[in-house]
Amino acid sequence: MTLLKVHNLDLSIAQNPILKDISFEIEAGRILGVVGESGSGKSITALSILQLLPNGTTWSGQIVFDGQDIQSLSEHELCGLRGNDISMIFQEPMTALNPVKTIGDQVSESIRIHTGKSRAEADQLARETLNRVELPESEFPLSRYPHDLSGGQRQRVMIAMAIALQPKLLIADEPTTALDVTTQAEILDLLQKLVKEDDLSLMLITHDLAVVAQMADDVLVMKDGEIVEQGSSFDVFTNMEHPYTRQLFSASNHVPQREANQKNANDVVLSVEHVSCDYKLPKERLFSKQQYFRAVKDVSFKIHRGENIGLVGGSGCGKSTLSRAILALKSLDEGNVLINGETFSSKGKGPEISQRAATQIVFQDPYSSFNPRHKVGRLISEPFYAKSEELNEDQIDTAVKEALVSVGLNAADSDKYIHEFSGGQRQRIAIARALIVKPSLIVLDEAVSALDVSIRAQVLDLLAELSDRFDLSYLFISHDLSVVRSITDRVLVMERGRIVETGPTQDVFENPQHAYTKSLIKAIPKLDIDEIRAKEKIT
Amino acid sequence: MSEQTVSQPSTMKLVLRSNGFIIGAFLTAIFVLAALISFIWTPYDAAQISIVNKLKTPSMAHWLGTDHFGRDMLSMIMVGARVSMAVAFVAVGVGIFVGVPLGLYAASKRGGLIDEIIMRGNDLIFAFPSLLLAIMITAVFGPGAVNAIIAIGIFNIPVFARLSRGAALSLWQREYILAAQVCGKSKARISFEHILPNIANLLIVQGTIQFSLGILAEAGLAYVGLGAQPPLPSWGRMLNDAQTLISIAPHLALVPGLTIVLTVLGLNLMGDGLRDLLDPKLRRVKS
Numbered sequence: 154m155t156l157l158k159v160h161n162l163d164l165s166i167a168q169n170p171i172l173k174d175i176s177f178e179i180e181a182g183r184i185l186g187v188v189g190e191s192g193s194g195k196s197i198t199a200l201s202i203l204q205l206l207p208n209g210t211t212w213s214g215q216i217v218f219d220g221q222d223i224q225s226l227s228e229h230e231l232c233g234l235r236g237n238d239i240s241m242i243f244q245e246p247m248t249a250l251n252p253v254k255t256i257g258d259q260v261s262e263s264i265r266i267h268t269g270k271s272r273a274e275a276d277q278l279a280r281e282t283l284n285r286v287e288l289p290e291s292e293f294p295l296s297r298y299p300h301d302l303s304g305g306q307r308q309r310v311m312i313a314m315a316i317a318l319q320p321k322l323l324i325a326d327e328p329t330t331a332l333d334v335t336t337q338a339e340i341l342d343l344l345q346k347l348v349k350e351d352d353l354s355l356m357l358i359t360h361d362l363a364v365v366a367q368m369a370d371d372v373l374v375m376k377d378g379e380i381v382e383q384g385s386s387f388d389v390f391t392n393m394e395h396p397y398t399r400q401l402f403s404a405s406n407h408v409p410q411r412e413a414n415q416k417n418a419n420d421v422v423l424s425v426e427h428v429s430c431d432y433k434l435p436k437e438r439l440f441s442k443q444q445y446f447r448a449v450k451d452v453s454f455k456i457h458r459g460e461n462i463g464l465v466g467g468s469g470c471g472k473s474t475l476s477r478a479i480l481a482l483k484s485l486d487e488g489n490v491l492i493n494g495e496t497f498s499s500k501g502k503g504p505e506i507s508q509r510a511a512t513q514i515v516f517q518d519p520y521s522s523f524n525p526r527h528k529v530g531r532l533i534s535e536p537f538y539a540k541s542e543e544l545n546e547d548q549i550d551t552a553v554k555e556a557l558v559s560v561g562l563n564a565a566d567s568d569k570y571i572h573e574f575s576g577g578q579r580q581r582i583a584i585a586r587a588l589i590v591k592p593s594l595i596v597l598d599e600a601v602s603a604l605d606v607s608i609r610a611q612v613l614d615l616l617a618e619l620s621d622r623f624d625l626s627y628l629f630i631s632h633d634l635s636v637v638r639s640i641t642d643r644v645l646v647m648e649r650g651r652i653v654e655t656g657p658t659q660d661v662f663e664n665p666q667h668a669y670t671k672s673l674i675k676a677i678p679k680l681d682i683d684e685i686r687a688k689e690k691i692t
Numbered sequence: 693m694s695e696q697t698v699s700q701p702s703t704m705k706l707v708l709r710s711n712g713f714i715i716g717a718f719l720t721a722i723f724v725l726a727a728l729i730s731f732i733w734t735p736y737d738a739a740q741i742s743i744v745n746k747l748k749t750p751s752m753a754h755w756l757g758t759d760h761f762g763r764d765m766l767s768m769i770m771v772g773a774r775v776s777m778a779v780a781f782v783a784v785g786v787g788i789f790v791g792v793p794l795g796l797y798a799a800s801k802r803g804g805l806i807d808e809i810i811m812r813g814n815d816l817i818f819a820f821p822s823l824l825l826a827i828m829i830t831a832v833f834g835p836g837a838v839n840a841i842i843a844i845g846i847f848n849i850p851v852f853a854r855l856s857r858g859a860a861l862s863l864w865q866r867e868y869i870l871a872a873q874v875c876g877k878s879k880a881r882i883s884f885e886h887i888l889p890n891i892a893n894l895l896i897v898q899g900t901i902q903f904s905l906g907i908l909a910e911a912g913l914a915y916v917g918l919g920a921q922p923p924l925p926s927w928g929r930m931l932n933d934a935q936t937l938i939s940i941a942p943h944l945a946l947v948p949g950l951t952i953v954l955t956v957l958g959l960n961l962m963g964d965g966l967r968d969l970l971d972p973k974l975r976r977v978k979s
Contacts, residue, residue, distance in 0.1 A: 480874050506876035514874050516867040524868045526889045532868075539876040586871065 156181045156321055156354050157202065162214035164201060171197055172378045175214070179322065179371075182352040184345075186369030186386065188362055188401065190605035191576075194378040195358045199324045202356075203239060204231050219321060237267045240315035244327040246307035250299040256283070256310045257295020264317050282317040283310070285350075286343060304468065305336035309343065316347055323347075324356045329364065333467040333632045338676035341368055360605065362405045363635075363678035366390060374398050400607060405680055407610035408639040409617035421494065422593045422626045423456040423479065423512075428488035430471075430478050448474040450650040451487070456594065461620060461627040463637035463658060465673065466647035472630050475647070476596050479628070480512055493593055509539035513587035517599035519579035523571040529582060530567030533557070536590040556585040559622075560615060577608035581615065588619065596628045601636060613640055634677050638662055646670045713965025719958025723951075727773035736764035738771040739923040747941045757943050759933065765947050768925035772948070775837060775920045776927055776955070780906030782841045784899055787848025792895065794849070795856030796887060800879035802861060811857065814850035822847045822909065823916075830918045837920040844909045848902055855898055859891040893970040897963050904959035911952050927952055 157179040164172040172194050179185050187195050200206055202216060204223060216223040219238065226234065243249045251259060260282060261275035270278070276295060283293060286309040299307055308328060315323055325344065329337035345368060348355050357368055365372055365386070372389040374382040374397065382395040393399045429452070431445040448471045456462050466472050477483040479490055481498040489499040492511045497504045513536060516522045523532050530553050537544060537552075544552075554564035560581040571579065580600065587595045597616070601609045617640060619625055631637050637644060637658070644661050646654040646669065654667040665671045730738075735755070742762035750757045756765035798810040826843035833839050860883065863869060872882050913919040914928025922929070927948045934944035 482870060482873055504876075509874060509876035512874070514871060516870070518867060522867045522871065524886050524890065535872060535877075536875045583871075 154181045155179070156219060157356075158215070158217040159198075159202070160215040160217070162198070162201065162212060162216065164197065164206075164210065164212040166207060167209045170378065172201070172212075175378075175380055177373055177380065177383060179354045179356060181321070181354055182348065183370040184348055184355045184357055184368055185371045185373060186365030187356065187358045187373045187375060188360065188365050189375035190360060190401075190607065192377070193375040195375055196326055198375070199241065199326055199356060199358055202322075202324065203235055203241060205235075233267070236263050236320070237318050238320050239322045239324065240318070240320045241324040241326065242308070242311045242315050242328050244330050246304050246311055246331060249311055250307055252299055255296050255298055256288075256293070256302070256313075257297075259299075259310065260313050260317055261295075263314055267318055278317060279313070282313045285316070285347070286310075286313045288313070303336075304332050305340060308332065308336075308340055312340075312343065312347070316351065316353070319351055320353070322354045322356065324358070326358045327360070328357070330359070330361070334634060334676040335467060335672055337364075337678070341678075344368070361678065362401055362606070363680040366680050367678045374401070402680070404606040404610040407606075407613060409610075409614045411617040411621060411640070420458040421455050422458050422460075422492065423628070424489075424491040424494075425452055425454050425475075425479065426489045426491065428452045428475070428478055428490060429486050430474050430483060431486045432474075447486075448650055449478060452647075452650075452652055453488075454645060454652065454655065456626050456628060458593065459620065459624045459626060460643065461629060461641045463641035463644040464628060464630045464647060465632065465634055465637055465644060467673075468632065470647045471650040472647050473598065476514070476598055476628065476630055480514055480596060506539055510536060510590040511592050512594045512596065513590065513592045514596045514598060515580070515583045515587050515600040517602050519576045519583060519603060522579065522583050525571055527571075528567065529557075529569050529571060529574075532571065533567070533582065533586045533589055536586060536592075540590060552589055556589040557582075559588065559619070560585045577604055577612065580604060580608075580612055584612075584615065584619070588623070591623065592625070594626045594628065596630065598630050599632070600629075602631060602633060609636070616640065634662075634673065646673065710965045710968060712961045713969065716958045716961025716963070716965055719954055720962055723773050723955050723958070724777065726770045727777050730767075730770035730774050734764075734767035734770050736767045738763060738767040738925050740764075747937070747944075749941075749943060756947050757941075759930070759944055760937055760941075763925075765930075765943075768930060769927070769947065769951055772925045772927045772930065773951075773955075775924060776907045776910050779837055779841050779844065779910040779919070780903050783844035783848055783906045783909075784902045786841070786845030787852045787902060788895065788899060790845075791849040791852025792856045792888075795853035795858075796860050796883040797880075798853070799857045799860035799864060799887075800883055802864065810853065814853050817846060817850045823912070826913050826918050835918050835921055837924070840910055840913050840919045843913065843918075844906050847909075848906070851902060852895070852898065855894060856891055859894055860887045863887050863890055893967075897967040897970065900959055900963035900966060904956040904963070907959070908952065908956055 155178050159178070160176050162172055162175040163170070175198060177185070187198065189195050197206070201212060202218070202223070206212070218234070223231075250256070257276060257279050260279035261272070264270055264275040264278050265272065268275075279295060280290065283295070284290065288306065288309055293306070299310065302310065328344070329340050332340065341364065344355060344357075347353060357365065359365060369386045372383065372386050373380055374389065374395065376397050382389055382398045389398065393402060428449060429447060430449040431447050434444040434446050436443065452475060454462075464472050464475070474483060478485055481490070481503045484503065485498055485500050487500055490497045492508065495508065497508055497511075530550070533553050533556055534549050537549060553567050557564055557566055562578065562581055562585070571582070574582065583600075601612050604612060613636070616627065620627060627641075629637060629641050641658045643656065644658045645652050646661070646667065648669045654661060654665065654670045661670060662674060665674050740763060742758075745754070745758050745762035746760050748754050748758040748762075754764050754766070756769065758764055759768070794810050798807045801807045822843065825846065826840065829839050829843050863886070869882060869886055872886055877885070910919055910926075911928035911931070914926040915932050917929070917932070919928055920926040930948035931945060934941070934948070938945050
């Protein structure tokens with residue numbers, strides 16, 4: 154039975170066409186995966202079903218849900234539909250819940266609004282729903298507040314809110330993008346279980362082809378507001394008729410070409426020796442003793458020249474703190490960090506300014522990585538501050554142009570402001586800024602996580618090429634294990650502030666030893682055509 | 693990733709579309725012009741007493757009438773504008789030049805002892821009634837425009853310190869600040885190179901509003917006799933003089949009263965309009 158039918162949907166916001174001729178159907182009890190890069194119109198398609206469109210939107214075409222034409226419904230009837238028959242979960246579990254209300258209140262509120270049930274009945278139903286999303290009463294009473302739940306638990310509360318009234322259609326907009334791999338696997342399992350139990354239809358919007366391959370029965374590939382390919386998951390992944398689908402697929406599985414690094418055991422770039430870092434905990438009373446939380450516990454490792462090291466682990470495991478400590482952005486509470494054999498920082502003591510040029514960093518978010526009021530040339534030349542020798546303007550100018558060209562941009566770009574560049578270009582500029590002082594080590598803190606797959610593939614290629622060319626070492630911090638696998642020589646696995654496993658990337662991924670590593674690797678969504686074939690045979 | 697370029701109307705178009713800003717800027721311009729012209733020309737000498745002409749209602753000879761000593765009101769308002777604006781301007785300047793560095797310094801030492809000392813010191817000034825301090829200063833140094841500037845200036849410091857600290861704190865979390873730290877730049881240098889340009893909008897808007905409050909405060913001080921001293925005319929004292937004559941010559945109170953209201957209104961409108969123009973988020977919603 155067809156639950157939702159979208160026919161010839163055209164949509165524009167303030168006269169800019171956003172969606173062009175979108176037609177698709179969702180069958181009851183099936184999962185439709187919608188994939189595409191940012192700006193492809195995935196989210197707007199979902200919002201048009203709920204009629205939660207921004208002001209100034211005009212659309213034409215037909216949206217029929219469960220036999221009702223959405224266009225013919227009044228705003229009041231639409232409110233009855235939202236939450237009751239169609240509900241939605243969002244990407245960011247940290248902001249989607251109201252922090253001043255208990256989780257019980259938030260789940261039962263929508264029940265009371267839509268059904269007019271009494272508080273007791275609604276609470277009862279809320280309890281049952283929370284049990285269904287695997288938040289048992291013993292640990293998660295209705296009276297708990299969102300702030301002391303983890304991201305995955307919050308996402309479960311969001312799912313409970315969405316399914317409490319047993320809707321017919323659930324729209325999940327990037328439900329796992331903000332979560333780390335193991336949590337992502339759990340949430341995806343839960344969604345799959347709920348679809349089976351309730352005969353629910355799920356519209357799963359994601360940029361991650363692997364997630365779709367693992368979950369969806371039907372697939373919709375979108376590009377620039379148009380559907381480029383649709384069909385059953387098996388058909389789409391085995392045939393891949395449209396070149397864009399093939400491009401997405403190869404970009405998702407992309408492994409940059411790089412030479413295996415012949416490491417010289419004596420040429421150590423970075424040496425981390427027994428490093429520990431503490432954070433102050435808030436005082437409970439005015440005169441109580443200061444308590445500390447140890448985020449990094451006795452970590453030691455070495456990086457050789459030209460070697461690429463991956464640092465993986467779930468959120469909150471201390472990997473960001475460790476990277477800050479290595480760069481002396483956070484002071485060490487124990488241990489030493491040596492760069493090129495010289496002490497860079499030790500307990501209570503930071504580096505000399507001239508030592509700073511040896512390490513640089515590239516951040517995750519290409520949008521907040523630059524001062525919007527400076528021109529690109531000035532942004533890129535900032536690390537020269539750490540160089541001891543004085544350079545004149547011509548020399549700096551030449552260096553800026555060289556750096557821009559080496560990351561694949563134009564020398565003339567140095568006169569532009571940062572807002573004139575796209576996310577991928579900004580990330581290239583960030584790399585140019587790191588590169589300009591010819592450092593020995595670059596810390597890449599989730600440097601490709603915010604990028605679309607095709608851009609990510611290009612940036613990974615660029616990083617691999619630069620590493621070969623300049624004999625650069627990378628410390629590659631990421632929660633995306635497939636990226637780490639494709640670009641690193643050795644990998645460190647971190648859990649609760651400790652490094653629990655280390656070894657050559659290939660060995661660790663194929664034959665993990667520690668239980669935590671095993672669970673991490675098992676949780677990676679796989680994009681493997683053979684598996685999709687196997688799945689099709691079973692069903 | 694294809695970036696959507698949001699087409700933004702030019703600044704000039706936005707300025708013309710923002711009615712509040714235009715009215716505010718117009719009013720402000722009138723009083724600034726009046727103050728400037730008073731240096732080279734006033735209809736009469738503002739201090740010239742002419743008992744024959746006392747308490748004249750507005751006429752062609754005296755556009756705004758004359759007071760109980762026969763002084764020309766328009767000339768007094770013009771010279772008074774000079775005093776009011778100078779006091780408010782310097783006081784805001786004191787607030788910015790002392791308050792902003794304090795706020796930025798406190799933000800760079802977030803959570804530390806120095807941060808606490810600076811911010812609690814600010815709280816102390818905030819909690820202290822400004823008029824009381826002005827009276828204290830006057831009691832020690834004697835009344836006068838300079839002492840009014842000091843009193844008003846001191847009360848501007850915590851306003852700017854708090855504002856810049858709050859804005860700077862959120863900027864310190866930005867990654868380009870971390871990148872600058874990786875390059876070995878000191879916190880003071882980062883504060884001036886990266887943070888100050890990014891909070892300039894806020895400071896300009898707050899500056900305009902503090903300027904109007906400064907004019908109001910100067911009028912208040914002058915009204916109780918703690919501002920500029922005679923024979924220098926001042927809006928606040930003109931109001932005070934008019935108090936006893938209000939039933940005989942209401943224009944004596946109306947003229948300086950309306951002048952103060954219009955100046956403060958103009959500056960506030962201009963400040964609001966500036967905030968809308970300088971804030972890209974509000975700009976997009978409006979257009």
